[in-house]
Amino acid sequence: MLFLARMDVQFPSHLSPEDVTRMQGLEKEYSQALQQKGRLTSIWRVVGEYANYSVFDVASNDELHGVLSGFPMYPYMKIKVTPLAKHPNSVR
Amino acid sequence: MLFLARMDVQFPSHLSPEDVTRMQGLEKEYSQALQQKGRLTSIWRVVGEYANYSVFDVASNDELHGVLSGFPMYPYMKIKVTPLAKHPNSVR
Amino acid sequence: MLFLARMDVQFPSHLSPEDVTRMQGLEKEYSQALQQKGRLTSIWRVVGEYANYSVFDVASNDELHGVLSGFPMYPYMKIKVTPLAKHPNSVR
Amino acid sequence: MLFLARMDVQFPSHLSPEDVTRMQGLEKEYSQALQQKGRLTSIWRVVGEYANYSVFDVASNDELHGVLSGFPMYPYMKIKVTPLAKHPNSVR
Amino acid sequence: MLFLARMDVQFPSHLSPEDVTRMQGLEKEYSQALQQKGRLTSIWRVVGEYANYSVFDVASNDELHGVLSGFPMYPYMKIKVTPLAKHPNSVR
Amino acid sequence: MLFLARMDVQFPSHLSPEDVTRMQGLEKEYSQALQQKGRLTSIWRVVGEYANYSVFDVASNDELHGVLSGFPMYPYMKIKVTPLAKHPNSVR
Amino acid sequence: MLFLARMDVQFPSHLSPEDVTRMQGLEKEYSQALQQKGRLTSIWRVVGEYANYSVFDVASNDELHGVLSGFPMYPYMKIKVTPLAKHPNSVR
Amino acid sequence: MLFLARMDVQFPSHLSPEDVTRMQGLEKEYSQALQQKGRLTSIWRVVGEYANYSVFDVASNDELHGVLSGFPMYPYMKIKVTPLAKHPNSVR
Amino acid sequence: MLFLARMDVQFPSHLSPEDVTRMQGLEKEYSQALQQKGRLTSIWRVVGEYANYSVFDVASNDELHGVLSGFPMYPYMKIKVTPLAKHPNSVR
Amino acid sequence: MLFLARMDVQFPSHLSPEDVTRMQGLEKEYSQALQQKGRLTSIWRVVGEYANYSVFDVASNDELHGVLSGFPMYPYMKIKVTPLAKHPNSVR
Numbered sequence: 001m002l003f004l005a006r007m008d009v010q011f012p013s014h015l016s017p018e019d020v021t022r023m024q025g026l027e028k029e030y031s032q033a034l035q036q037k038g039r040l041t042s043i044w045r046v047v048g049e050y051a052n053y054s055v056f057d058v059a060s061n062d063e064l065h066g067v068l069s070g071f072p073m074y075p076y077m078k079i080k081v082t083p084l085a086k087h088p089n090s091v092r
Numbered sequence: 093m094l095f096l097a098r099m100d101v102q103f104p105s106h107l108s109p110e111d112v113t114r115m116q117g118l119e120k121e122y123s124q125a126l127q128q129k130g131r132l133t134s135i136w137r138v139v140g141e142y143a144n145y146s147v148f149d150v151a152s153n154d155e156l157h158g159v160l161s162g163f164p165m166y167p168y169m170k171i172k173v174t175p176l177a178k179h180p181n182s183v184r
Numbered sequence: 185m186l187f188l189a190r191m192d193v194q195f196p197s198h199l200s201p202e203d204v205t206r207m208q209g210l211e212k213e214y215s216q217a218l219q220q221k222g223r224l225t226s227i228w229r230v231v232g233e234y235a236n237y238s239v240f241d242v243a244s245n246d247e248l249h250g251v252l253s254g255f256p257m258y259p260y261m262k263i264k265v266t267p268l269a270k271h272p273n274s275v276r
Numbered sequence: 277m278l279f280l281a282r283m284d285v286q287f288p289s290h291l292s293p294e295d296v297t298r299m300q301g302l303e304k305e306y307s308q309a310l311q312q313k314g315r316l317t318s319i320w321r322v323v324g325e326y327a328n329y330s331v332f333d334v335a336s337n338d339e340l341h342g343v344l345s346g347f348p349m350y351p352y353m354k355i356k357v358t359p360l361a362k363h364p365n366s367v368r
Numbered sequence: 369m370l371f372l373a374r375m376d377v378q379f380p381s382h383l384s385p386e387d388v389t390r391m392q393g394l395e396k397e398y399s400q401a402l403q404q405k406g407r408l409t410s411i412w413r414v415v416g417e418y419a420n421y422s423v424f425d426v427a428s429n430d431e432l433h434g435v436l437s438g439f440p441m442y443p444y445m446k447i448k449v450t451p452l453a454k455h456p457n458s459v460r
Numbered sequence: 461m462l463f464l465a466r467m468d469v470q471f472p473s474h475l476s477p478e479d480v481t482r483m484q485g486l487e488k489e490y491s492q493a494l495q496q497k498g499r500l501t502s503i504w505r506v507v508g509e510y511a512n513y514s515v516f517d518v519a520s521n522d523e524l525h526g527v528l529s530g531f532p533m534y535p536y537m538k539i540k541v542t543p544l545a546k547h548p549n550s551v552r
Numbered sequence: 553m554l555f556l557a558r559m560d561v562q563f564p565s566h567l568s569p570e571d572v573t574r575m576q577g578l579e580k581e582y583s584q585a586l587q588q589k590g591r592l593t594s595i596w597r598v599v600g601e602y603a604n605y606s607v608f609d610v611a612s613n614d615e616l617h618g619v620l621s622g623f624p625m626y627p628y629m630k631i632k633v634t635p636l637a638k639h640p641n642s643v644r
Numbered sequence: 645m646l647f648l649a650r651m652d653v654q655f656p657s658h659l660s661p662e663d664v665t666r667m668q669g670l671e672k673e674y675s676q677a678l679q680q681k682g683r684l685t686s687i688w689r690v691v692g693e694y695a696n697y698s699v700f701d702v703a704s705n706d707e708l709h710g711v712l713s714g715f716p717m718y719p720y721m722k723i724k725v726t727p728l729a730k731h732p733n734s735v736r
Numbered sequence: 737m738l739f740l741a742r743m744d745v746q747f748p749s750h751l752s753p754e755d756v757t758r759m760q761g762l763e764k765e766y767s768q769a770l771q772q773k774g775r776l777t778s779i780w781r782v783v784g785e786y787a788n789y790s791v792f793d794v795a796s797n798d799e800l801h802g803v804l805s806g807f808p809m810y811p812y813m814k815i816k817v818t819p820l821a822k823h824p825n826s827v828r
Numbered sequence: 829m830l831f832l833a834r835m836d837v838q839f840p841s842h843l844s845p846e847d848v849t850r851m852q853g854l855e856k857e858y859s860q861a862l863q864q865k866g867r868l869t870s871i872w873r874v875v876g877e878y879a880n881y882s883v884f885d886v887a888s889n890d891e892l893h894g895v896l897s898g899f900p901m902y903p904y905m906k907i908k909v910t911p912l913a914k915h916p917n918s919v920r
Binding site: 461462463520521522524525541543544545546 | 553612614617636637
């Protein structure tokens with residue numbers, strides 16, 4: 001079951017550059033593990049913004065919320081989720 | 093080069109049901125040809141709306157505009173395009 | 185799996201009062217069948233608006249889109265869907 | 277008498293993690309007491325957001341404002357209330 | 369129990385001037401009956417707009433929806449309702 | 461001459477609880493004096509929000525700005541003013 | 553007492569060009585009479601739009617609503633009114 | 645050549661009251677000099693807001709940007725500029 | 737003096753395809769004449785939309801409004817104008 | 829391939845004036861190098877705002893994101909990108 005998420009990152013100004021770098025490292029690990037498990041099937045950078053569009057493949061809304069709230073940078077992200085269904089014109 | 097498009101369909105009330113059905117048939121053909129050529133890599137229905145999110149893979153903005161304006165239902169669609177770049181956390 | 189939907193109805197002006205009444209009758213049947221099957225667990229009128237908030241319980245996004253697009257008044261409704269997860273403070 | 281509320285939480289950055297944890301504990305107690313008294317009939321997490329949709333059953337607007345402003349995290353929540361009426365298609 | 373409503377009127381272009389005048393007459397009667405019964409305690413014109421702000425005093429959300437949907441011009445109005453509570457600084 | 465104002469309060473995070481309490485006390489005095497003079501004819505709490513809707517009765521725009529900017533909490537309020545006129549259906 | 557109004561014109565498509573021309577003629581007369589009486593102190597075209605910003609000088613909200621609703625093109629205008637007060641830095 | 649500007653002031657919370665007072669003094673001088681030179685032909689307070697609408701008369705966009713960015717409080721203002729043209733109904 | 741304009745086209749449904757084609761022909765002539773005279777220095781299609789961004793070089797706001805309102809398709813366009821000034825980092 | 833970007837600058841309040849000046853110097857160098865390489869073909873100041881509209885000429889979305897995220901003031905800018913295509917009426 002697929003969901004599109006737009007995720008915008010905004011770090012509070014009190015975070016040190018080291019905190020930011022460390023969190024970005026944890027974020028990369030978490031994101032890549034999700035991709036390897038097939039939970040996160042695509043992730044793209046929005047050109048010119050500290051934001052991404054991602055496609056998640058999960059079994060339920062609860063699983064999706066668990067996946068999203070597990071992102072190390074979750075407290076600093078504004079996320080909007082759109083549920084997706086099969087499109088009648090899709091060849092897949 | 094990838095672009096995300098959200099496409100919302102709104103038919104004017106003067107179109108007959110036959111016109112609509114015919115146009116949906118042409119739309120399906122056009123969409124599936126684009127998918128077979130690899131120009132349209134994904135298309136999903138937005139749950140509960142006459143709208144889709146689609147991912148296009150094209151060589152240029154001009155090509156993308158040609159592809160989009162070629163949709164048979166283009167005059168009845170409101171389209172918003174977001175350019176996508178590679179995300180540093182993507183494993184692909 | 186629960187989803188909240190806000191559904192706003194707007195009939196085009198060319199519909200006759202008879203068409204509207206007939207469609208509202210079909211809508212009621214469809215809605216009550218969904219409630220009896222447990223797919224639609226709550227439906228409330230938004231005070232002062234031709235709109236409702238509804239809670240759907242379905243197994244997948246595809247099922248939800250099928251349910252929503254099956255409403256007799258679907259062509260005349262603007263629907264916004266919000267996926268819901270279990271809240272940690274909920275006693276249920 | 278039912279009301280739907282969307283409640284978005286945003287903690288100011290000067291709160292310590294301990295303050296946040298303590299407040300979340302108080303919030304849970306308060307929320308569950310409201311549920312046991314039947315004032316709060318449903319509470320759901322919005323997937324991907326620090327937000328909830330809740331349904332309140334109260335005797336008056338004044339009671340509702342008292343209930344909402346009594347939440348321990350009330351100073352850190354943005355709340356939007358929608359009054360609900362019985363829907364003619366509801367079987368309940 | 370008080371509610372503030374903003375009501376914006378928009379007649380469809382197919383209504384004849386006679387229909388409009390007739391409906392405005394019915395609206396006036398309905399509105400004044402509500403005022404005499406104390407259900408509608410204030411109604412003001414928004415300067416420069418075909419719109420009003422009104423204060424309703426009703427016993428429940430269901431009663432309010434009944435009152436609002438009973439306006440002869442209800443099909444041509446966009447209504448937004450805000451529930452009001454006693455303000456701690458109010459001398460009344 | 462009547463005006464409707466929506467007033468939303470937001471205290472900056474550097475204010476101490478004592479400052480807030482003191483300002484709320486001054487606000488109450490100021491508000492009640494305005495009510496006794498007939499300048500502020502109604503004030504209601506918006507349910508679930510640190511906001512109010514108020515009706516002012518003043519002789520001019522300049523007087524209204526003086527009244528509003530004199531609120532002790534004026535620097536912490538976002539105010540939107542709507543000029544009101546007599547409604548043709550009003551019985552008053 | 554001054555008010556700024558932004559007025560956007562939108563004619564319904566069923567008006568004939570003759571109706572439009574005739575109404576624009578009546579509008580000009582009305583507008584210029586208001587200017588000669590000092591009720592309308594300035595009127596400017598918004599560049600690129602069928603819209604204007606106007607400054608009205610009236611004795612009350614009721615007078616302003618009368619002036620605005622008297623425009624021949626009032627049924628085809630969307631008007632937003634902002635009450636103005638003397639600015640402390642103004643030399644006038 | 646005329647332009648309408650809406651200017652909203654928001655001081656950051658770290659400014660001391662003395663800084664604010666000093667800047668307001670400089671602002672007044674600058675504003676009145678502009679008025680005496682005929683560059684700023686009107687300035688009005690928006691009732692209830694720390695904002696103004698101003699009309700500027702300048703020879704070019706570059707001159708206008710110079711005038712606006714020269715305001716002592718420019719770093720703390722959000723400005724929106726609307727170019728104005730002669731209105732066909734204006735008697736001036 | 738430069739201005740950026742975003743122009744969105746929307747034809748009313750009662751225009752025949754012939755009317756549209758004829759108007760697009762007139763539009764092209766007008767647009768190209770403006771380009772040859774140097775009044776319109778750039779015009780780009782917004783990808784996926786019946787809209788353009790254009791840069792105009794004119795001597796005054798009045799000239800710009802004349803140029804814009806002279807477009808054959810002006811009655812069917814929504815135009816938003818942004819005045820531009822020289823940027824300090826520009827090498828031109 | 830052309831893209832229009834609107835870039836709004838907002839410095840956090842903890843930056844010292846020296847930091848700001850230094851960053852503006854680096855920004856100028858970076859911007860002018862981009863212009864000399866033909867990647868940034870136009871940059872204009874939005875009158876009255878700390879913002880610009882810029883036109884970029886790049887070979888791909890990835891190149892554009894690299895160019896934009898390389899701006900020294902990138903962390904303090906909100907950027908919105910619009911892909912542009914050739915306009916049929918353009919003489920270039």
